[in-house]
Amino acid sequence: MPDFRIFCPMYGRLTNSITDNLTFLIETSMRRIALFIIILLLTVNLFPSVKASPEPDSFSVIQLSDTQYLSESSAYENLTGWIADHSAAYNLRMVIHTGDIVDTYNSVIQWEHASQAMMILQENNIPYCWCAGNHDSKGSYQEGAYVPLDNYTWLGSSYDAFNISVLSNKAYWVSSCNNGKSTAATFTFKAYHFLVISIEYLANETAIQWMKNLIESHSSDNIIVSTHSYLDTFGNTTGGWGTDGSRQDNTIWGSAGGVWETSLRNILMSYPSVFMILCGHMQADVDQNVNGKEEIMFGDNVNSVRIYTFNMTSKTVNSATYRLGLLVSEFSFPVKLSSFSNTAFQNIYLTLIAMAITVPIVAVIILMKKNLGTYSRKRILGS
Numbered sequence: 103m104p105d106f107r108i109f110c111p112m113y114g115r116l117t118n119s120i121t122d123n124l125t126f127l128i129e130t131s132m133r134r135i136a137l138f139i140i141i142l143l144l145t146v147n148l149f150p151s152v153k154a155s156p157e158p159d160s161f162s163v164i165q166l167s168d169t170q171y172l173s174e175s176s177a178y179e180n181l182t183g184w185i186a187d188h189s190a191a192y193n194l195r196m197v198i199h200t201g202d203i204v205d206t207y208n209s210v211i212q213w214e215h216a217s218q219a220m221m222i223l224q225e226n227n228i229p230y231c232w233c234a235g236n237h238d239s240k241g242s243y244q245e246g247a248y249v250p251l252d253n254y255t256w257l258g259s260s261y262d263a264f265n266i267s268v269l270s271n272k273a274y275w276v277s278s279c280n281n282g283k284s285t286a287a288t289f290t291f292k293a294y295h296f297l298v299i300s301i302e303y304l305a306n307e308t309a310i311q312w313m314k315n316l317i318e319s320h321s322s323d324n325i326i327v328s329t330h331s332y333l334d335t336f337g338n339t340t341g342g343w344g345t346d347g348s349r350q351d352n353t354i355w356g357s358a359g360g361v362w363e364t365s366l367r368n369i370l371m372s373y374p375s376v377f378m379i380l381c382g383h384m385q386a387d388v389d390q391n392v393n394g395k396e397e398i399m400f401g402d403n404v405n406s407v408r409i410y411t412f413n414m415t416s417k418t419v420n421s422a423t424y425r426l427g428l429l430v431s432e433f434s435f436p437v438k439l440s441s442f443s444n445t446a447f448q449n450i451y452l453t454l455i456a457m458a459i460t461v462p463i464v465a466v467i468i469l470m471k472k473n474l475g476t477y478s479r480k481r482i483l484g485s
């Protein structure tokens with residue numbers, strides 16, 4: 103009778119049969135798999151408590167708009183000074199200026215006032231971005247050209263606070279287009295990543311394509327798009343005042359017939375990651391939800407700041423507008439936001455589970471082959 107006893111590496115002794123040997127191997131491997139999975143699950147369960155931090159569960163984004171008359175004096179600095187003083191209290195993450203920074207595109211004194219005011223944010227390490235409004239570049243308002251404007255003069259880059267060479271060194275800066283008439287910046291709150299894309303008044307195809315590329319390359323972010331002219335006073339994308347029977351000048355302040363604004367809305371509606379669209383330009387407040395996207399016009403914007411406070415527990419945003427420190431309007435709306443690290447963590451978790459299952463199985467197969475080879479050799483040798 104051939105001797106079927108073979109050496110079992112797991113137990114360091116001779117076993118009586120291949121079946122016994124495999125049983126030992128499988129039992130041992132299964133114990134190790136079970137132990138590994140238990141450790142993994144314990145680790146997973148510990149993560150929520152590790153993630154919980156004393157940091158408040160809310161943060162804010164501030165919108166400024168149509169500061170054109172403030173830029174005529176140093177009064178603009180009162181606004182940004184107030185923001186700097188309150189940034190910690192509001193857990194401020196980003197300031198978005200939706201255009202008409204100055205009233206006259208080539209007024210040196212207005213740009214200087216605007217730059218000095220916005221430098222208060224920069225000096226206090228408060229991230230900000232902006233877009234050019236119709237008053238900020240030559241040709242749009244001043245020359246009565248109401249079609250998408252290519253390369254009209256923009257002098258903002260000559261001033262410190264709007265110098266894209268300087269801002270491109272900031273960690274929050276993403277990129278700009280058309281020499282800084284359109285800008286993009288990013289911020290993070292815990293596991294939530296946000297991208298703000300601010301596109302200039304009646305942006306040309308170059309800027310629209312730049313915006314599309316950013317949205318598509320940041321599809322996992324929660325994206326806010328801001329621009330200057332988007333809604334009319336009734337919330338339609340017809341441009342300007344809209345049509346209420348008395349004022350029908352909707353081709354004067356926006357694009358003719360709202361073609362640009364309507365086109366922008368159609369583009370943005372095809373991107374699920376865009377959850378909020380901000381604009382200024384007209385003197386009316388609008389807040390509406392269109393296909394899951396919150397469209398907001400900050401019309402009560404003279405000498406005012408609008409604070410969007412994101413409550414991440416209730417997933418609601420409270421909008422409060424303050425003028426000279428006094429609350430003048432308020433509204434709230436729900437938001438659906440996606441968390442980056444949850445997805446990343448789930449991927450890591452699933453990968454580890456897959457490894458925990460497959461690695462021991464492969465090890466068992468290798469050992470089986472090895473032991474069967476030993477058994478075959480023994481049979482051939484007749485020992």
Ligand SMILES: [Zn+2]
Nearest residue numbers: 202235236383
């Ligand atoms: Zn305007």
